[in-house]
Amino acid sequence: MREELLKIIPELNQISDPELREGTIKCFLLACEEGGKRPRDMTEMAFTALVETEVSFADKLRCVYHICVRTAEAMNEYITGAIPVNMDILKAGALLCDVAKLIEVGRSAEGGWAKTRRGKLLRHPFSGVGLAMQAGLPEEVQHIIAVHAGEGDLFPRTPEAIIVHHADFVVFDPFVKDRVLKD
Numbered sequence: 001m002r003e004e005l006l007k008i009i010p011e012l013n014q015i016s017d018p019e020l021r022e023g024t025i026k027c028f029l030l031a032c033e034e035g036g037k038r039p040r041d042m043t044e045m046a047f048t049a050l051v052e053t054e055v056s057f058a059d060k061l062r063c064v065y066h067i068c069v070r071t072a073e074a075m076n077e078y079i080t081g082a083i084p085v086n087m088d089i090l091k092a093g094a095l096l097c098d099v100a101k102l103i104e105v106g107r108s109a110e111g112g113w114a115k116t117r118r119g120k121l122l123r124h125p126f127s128g129v130g131l132a133m134q135a136g137l138p139e140e141v142q143h144i145i146a147v148h149a150g151e152g153d154l155f156p157r158t159p160e161a162i163i164v165h166h167a168d169f170v171v172f173d174p175f176v177k178d179r180v181l182k183d
Contacts, residue, residue, distance in 0.1 A: 001029055001032065001038065001039055002025060002029065004038065004039040004040060005025065005028055005029065005032075005039040006025075007039075008039050008040065008042055008043060008058050009028070009039075009042070009058060009061065009062065009095065011062060011065050011066075011091070011095060012024060012025055012028075012095065014069075014091060015088050015091045015092055016087075016088055017088045020088050020089075020092055020137070020138070020141075021092075023092075023135045023136050023137045023141075024092045024095060024096060024135075024137065024141075026135040026136070027096055027099055027131050027132055027134075027135035027137060028095075028096075028099060028102075030131050030134055030135055031099045031100060031102040031103055031131050032102055034102075034103050034131070035102040035103040035104075035105075035106065035116075036106070037102050041057075041102070042056065042057045042058040042061070042102070043056050043057075043058045043059075044056065045057045045101075045105055045113045046113055047059070047060030047061075047098070047101075047171075047172075048060075048172065048175070049105055049113060049114055049115050049119075050176075053175050055175075057098070057101060057102075060098070060171055060172075061094075061095060061098060063171050064094055064097065064098075064164070064167045064168055064171050065091065065094040065095055067167040067170060067171070068090055068091070068093075068094040068163050068164055068167045069087070069090070069091065069094070071163050071166075071167065072085040072087060072090050072160075072163055075159075075163075083159050084159075085159050085160060085163065086140070086160060089138070089140045089141060089144070089160050090144075090160040090163060090164070092137065092141045092144075093140075093141050093143075093144030093145065093148075093160055093161065093164050094144075094163075094164050094167065096128065096131075096132060096137075096141060096144070096145055097125075097128070097144060097145055097148040097149075097164050097168055098124055098128070098168075099124070099128050099131055099132075099145070100124035100125070100126075100127035100128035100130075100131055100145075101119075101124045103116065103118060103119065103124070103127050103131075104116060104118065104119030104122075104123065104124045104127065105119060106119075123149070123151065124149075125145060125146050125147070125148060125149050125151050125152065126146075126151075128145040128146075129142050129145050129146045132145055140158065140160065143157075143158060143161055144158070144160055144161045144164050147161050147165065148161065148164045148165050148168050149165075149168070152165065
């Protein structure tokens with residue numbers, strides 16, 4: 001499963017800290033196991049059950065990751081002394097922000113994808129923190145997972161978490177009909 005995961009999410013290899021990289025991979029594999037999925041399911045399931053879309057979970061994760069990395073590179077280049085960004089923590093957090101959707105979403109009776117019972121009771125930011133803890137990931141990564149969605153609006157965010165939060169909504173919001181201005 002590890003090799004299949006690395007083919008689908010090659011950005012995992014861009015985390016330079018070996019321990020953090022291995023913990024991030026372990027977190028994905030734990031989520032697959034708990035959710036009864038294989039990594040290839042990430043290319044088949046939609047990135048959200050909230051709107052109709054053909055964009056896969058894997059493609060959305062990779063898009064959020066690249067928005068985060070490019071944003072942080074610009075911040076580190078132009079305002080580095082004022083707001084330093086830890087690139088490895090950011091990369092792990094960007095890739096893992098939605099990892100628990102592998103548990104939150106499952107096959108419906110009709111063969112599509114829908115929220116599981118667990119997903120209805122615990123949204124992915126909560127389950128994601130649990131997975132990250134099981135995988136032995138640092139609190140900074142757990143924080144990003146915990147506060148990346150609306151639930152995190154009640155808490156202060158690290159610079160890395162702010163970047164992931166906004167990147168996640170940059171990708172999600174255009175799919176929500178009432179959030180996009182039409183002519």
